[in-house]
Amino acid sequence: MKNLKQKQRTDLPAQIAKAIRDSILAGELTADDRLPSEADLADTFDVSRPTVREALKRLAAQSLIRTERGAFGGAFVHRLSYEEAQAQHATTSTLLLSINEVDFEVACEARYAMEKSCTALAAARRSADDLAAMRAEIHRQGHPELSDEAFCASDVALHRALVDAAQNPILSYQLAGAVEAMQPLMNMITFSSRSREEIVGLHHNLADAIEARDAGAANDALCALERYTLELGRKFIASRSVSRGG
Structure with a gap:
């Protein structure tokens, strides 16, 4: 009973919040509404x-x-x-994936299913600035001296530009x-065996489809990226299992 009373006292701020x-x-x-003063809240909650x-x-x-x-x-x-x-949501998702063991596949x-849900809107609504943002990241990814960390960041930025091209803040x-959370996770697993040239080529196909307002081709480009990512992930997981078994 003493522990229960202590817990109740400790939880008071959480209950008020x-x-x-x-x-x-x-x-x-x-x-923009003003909350009652601390004194008034203290009286209201009797704390x-x-x-x-x-x-x-x-x-x-x-x-x-x-x-x-x-x-x-x-x-x-x-x-x-x-x-x-968005920033809070991305942080929560990153923590969720970091703390809990989520199967790569x-x-x-999940990541590609959600992104493909906005390609039709992105193709229909994309602006010149959206395209410029995607093209800039693709150009950046072609630099041979770009570090793996910078390539991953550019990869995330490109896909964020695609999502934002849908011009729907709720979707974004x-x-x-x-x-923000799943793409870095997948990049961490696949970066050692992936071909940057292959990924840049697929990114070009995606940007070309969005520029042409071709939702079907954009979806096909994302499907190709998904297949390539899954292939790399499976190879990595298989090789790790072999090395552990040895």
């Missing part, structure tokens, strides 16, 4: 002000509120941008985790 977060999600508190302060810190860490100083300061509901949400299947948000 959840209550405020639930009010935001329910629309009772909207973007100390330090406990309220800890709850507010947790909400701020989740980018749900912001604090402002001065006579008209206080805690306000934060207007979260898509860019901030499962990650590959949802796919941020897939591209």
Whole structure:
């Protein structure tokens, strides 16, 4: 019983943070609304002000509120941008894949299935800037002195440019985790055996299809990339199993 009471006391900031977060999600508190003062919140939840302060810190860490100083300061509901949400989503996805052992083929299947879902929109809506971003990364990937880390970063940037060409911020948000987290994971496994020339050629086919507004050809290019990635991954996993068995 003593441990339970201690746990309840320890969890008070989390409980208060959840209550405020639930009010935001329910629309009772909207973007830029000012929260009650620490003293008022302490009275409402019947806790100390330090406990309220800890709850507010947790909400701020989740980018749900912001604090402002001065006579008209206080805690306000934060207007979260898509860019901030994408960054958080990508970080969470990366942690999820790092902490949990995710099968390579499962990650590959998910990542390409999600990206192929936006190719038709990207082909229809792409702008000159989107194409320029993709072409710039392909040109960068052709540099023989480019490090493996830089090639991986360029690979991610190219696929992010494809996703963003769909001009749908919700799709971009949802796919941020897939591209930012899964693509580096796949690159880590395949970089030692992949052919940069092969990948650059496939990237050229993808960019050409998007430029021609040919959704079918863009989907075919992604399917070819998926097959090549799976082939490399399977070879790597098989060779690692042999070396461990030896």
